[in-house]
Amino acid sequence: MKIRLLVLILVVAIGAVACSRRQPPVIAPAPAPAPPQAAATTPPPPPAPTRVEDALPVPSEPLGEDAIGNRTLDDLNRESPFKPVFFGEDSAELDDGGRSVVVENAGLLKKNSTWVVTVEGHCDERGTAEYNLALGERRAVAVKTYLVSLGVAPDRIRTVSYGKEFPFDTGHDEKAWTSNRRAQFVITAK
Amino acid sequence: MCKENARRALGVVAALLCAGVFAVSAQDQTPAPATQQPSEVAVVISGDPGTPPRYAVPDFIAATPDAADVAKTLGQVLWDDLSFEREFYLIPRDTYTTVPVARTAQQIPFDAWRELGADGVVFGTVQKTGTTVRIEVRLYNVRTRQQVFAKEYTGTDGNPRLYAHTIADEVHQQQRALRGVARTKLAFSSDRNRERIVGSVQDRDVKEIYIADYDGANSRRITTNRALNLTPVWSPDARGIAYTSYRRGYPDLFIAMIYQGVQQEPTKGGTQNWLPMFSPDGTRIVFTSSRDGNPDLYIINRDGSGLRRLTNHPAIDTSPTWSPTGTQIAFTSDRAGQPQIYIVGADGLNLRRLTTAESYADRPTWSPAPFNEIAFAARTGPGYDVKVYDLATGVTRQITFGEGSNESPAYAPNGRHLAFTSTRSGRTQIHTIGRDGRGAKQITRDGNNYTPAWSN
Known part of the structure; x- marks a missing residue:
């Protein structure tokens, strides 16, 4: 309860800050330089000074909550x-060793049917950050596909790729x- | 709802206030000193034949004592900005000690500057009233003693560097007909906040999206969701940043309208979408998605309508980038085994493979005109280097050479520079480099920083 209240206060406070910092960012475009004039008889009026203003970014989302719920699931994981x-x-291919681990994990999922x-698909650091996001996805999907073929309901398995972002x-x-x-494998509901 | 209305009201009030201030300052301005009009032939300062013009940028003169800090900042930042494009040779500032300080333009010691080898010299003054600064800057041809550039600027003292950036861009435009990048910004992903995702299996680093000036100054955090936020890209008007966020537990696309505090979700309701890239006109986004089971490329209108599948191949298709005309898309595919760069029409037709000599190539990024080339990261040993493929000649040239691993190249809007990720300094940091491979410069230093994007 206390924590909720704190979070609420934080969110409101941040909202207030966001409001107060809200200024329309105006960068006055620099006027085009006057064309050079050859030996004018009367001096031209001086150009108005260019206004230079800094645009400040405004947060577009509330501050995320600290993940402190889900304690028991975390303990389990x-x-x-x-x-x-x-x-x-x-590679995103399951080899013999990989397949036997998936079979074992499928057994656990059948035993704990809820x-x-x-x-999560992960990669080593030797691939590029961008390509690894796709490779990790392929690894996660390969495991899901095999789990489903072993009789685990597809709606019990989500996939996510973290590329090389979270090395073990x-x-x-x-x-x-x-x-x-x-x-x-991470248990997300039980 | 109430908050939203309050925000709108605040915005309107602020806009009116701002308009009022602008009108007042426009009326109240004191006439600027009469400036000598340069003749057309004398406008451009040239150096000795075959060498770039040599510029000197001494400290600006503080017309009021409290303007001293701003004056110092302006001189240093303008010097850096004018060096960056390498169109001028900037005479090091620590050699100016032999030159008497001029308090007024009439006192500029042209002979002393000539002796130091200067072709052009900047003279600037800063006046401060409260938080308002008024900056006057002139550029002189040292040989002819003619003023070739003169301009006044006014605004708040909040970000003095922006005045220097503005002056540098205008001098590059006037002297070299060149679009400078001093007022552009970089967006990138960073763990500098050192927050951790507490939870399953292991604690993990939070990465948020940040922006900074092109030189790394004035960095600001854009996202605050305490999750993994990756691969930011700028909208062409530089007011929005699209990125990949895991805030919902899976990768999805978000757009932060950074000056409005508004968030858009073009792929809301979908799942597994990452690596967005705006079309050159800003109306569409190409991205990678495995919504149909396998990583392929999709195009969606910015408002979330008009989803269309661009590639359909059982291999991985990812890392898309638009051509400057918006008619073609370069991307990475491992359909031939290893990741290589391909080009396909925005209509999904005319697929062709670009890289053939690389063992692994990823993150193509198409240069802006007038250059017609594609930069990418290529495996060159244990790590990667940035290479550039020239579309006209089919020739590939290397930009970095094994100093750390170098990935994720992104072009500056004038095509003359690239930002990239490098491990050369130990941790992963953003660096910039000329498209000729010269002038490498470290931009970030705090935490680890990834996947830069350069604003227009």
């Missing part, structure tokens, strides 16, 4: 009943890369 599925370099999971191992060697090329 920290114990991690699901094993991660690992992939080869630049659980909903998100399969922050090292820069083969060992780190191997453990970062993964599909990770």
Whole structure:
């Protein structure tokens, strides 16, 4: 309750700040320079000074909440009943080892029939940031497709790719890369 | 609802106030000193044959004591801005000690500047009244002692650098017929706030969207949702930033109208959309989506209407960029095995492969006219380097050379520079570099910073 109140106060306060900082940003366009005049007999009137104004960005969204709810789910995920599925370099193919992990995880999902999971696709740092977002998506989808083929209902499995944004191992060697090329199961409802 | 009305009312009041101030200042202005009109032939300052003109930019003169800080900032920033395009050689400011300080334009010691090798010298004054500054700047041809540029500026003292940027852009325009980039901005994704996503499996870094001036100054946070926010791109009018956000738990597209505090969601209700890029006219967005099960390219109108699938291939199609005319789109596909750059018509026809000599190529970015080239990141060892493919000749040239890993190139609006991500300084930072590979400059220093975009 206290926390909610705090969040509410914070949101209102930020709204107020956003309002008070709200100024129409005006950058006066610089007038075109006067054409050069050859030896005028009367001096031309001086040009008006150019107004220079700085435009300030205004936040377009309320401040996000700290993720402090979902404690029990987090505890569950920290114990991690699901094993991660690992992939080869630049590959979204499930190998024999990967398939057996997915079979194991499918068994857990069948045993806990109310659980909903998100399969996160992750990549090592050797690919580019942009391409890895797609590669991670392919890895997550490959796992979901196999889970569904094993009889898990598709609406219990969400997928998300984090590319190389969230490495499991922050090292820069083969060992780190191997453990970062993964599909990770996170329980999102139980 | 009430808040929204209040906001609107505030906006109107502020607009009226602003209009009032503008009208008053326009009426009250004191006449500027009569300026010598340059003749047409004398306007452009030239250097010695075959060399760029040599400019000197001493500190501006503070006409009132409290303008000293602004005066100092203006001189330094203008020097930096005028160096950036490399159209002029800027004489280092620490060598000016031999030149007597001129308090008025009449006192400018042309002989001393000539001795220092200057072809052009800037003379500027700053007057401060309350929070209002009035800046006068002149550029002189040292040889002829003629004034070739003179202008006055006024506004608040909130951001003195903007006056220097404005002067630099106008001098580049007048002296070199060049569109400078001193008033442009960079948008990028950053973990500098050091917040963490507390939660599942492991704590993870928050990345928010930030903007900064082209030189890295005046950085400001744009998003505040404490999630993963990636790959910002500017709308052509530089008032909106489209980006990929995971605030709903999956990647989706958002547009922050940064000066209005308004957020738009062109793909709302969809799922798994990322890497947006505005069409050159700002009306459409091309992006990657796996809404049909596999990463392919889609085009949507900015208002969320008119969704259309551009590519349909079982391989990955991603990282789209528009041609300056809006008729073609370059993108990355691994349909031949490894990621390579392809071009397709905006109608989905005439697909062709561009890169053939690279083992891995991604993040194509199409240069603005008059250049006709596509920059991309290519694997060159353990990491990446920025390369540029010239569409007219089919020749690829390399811009960076193995100093760290260099990714995510983005063109400046005049096509003469690229911003990119590099690990050369240890952490991941935004750097800029000339399109000839010269003049590399580190822009960000706080936290890690990724995927730059350069505003118009």
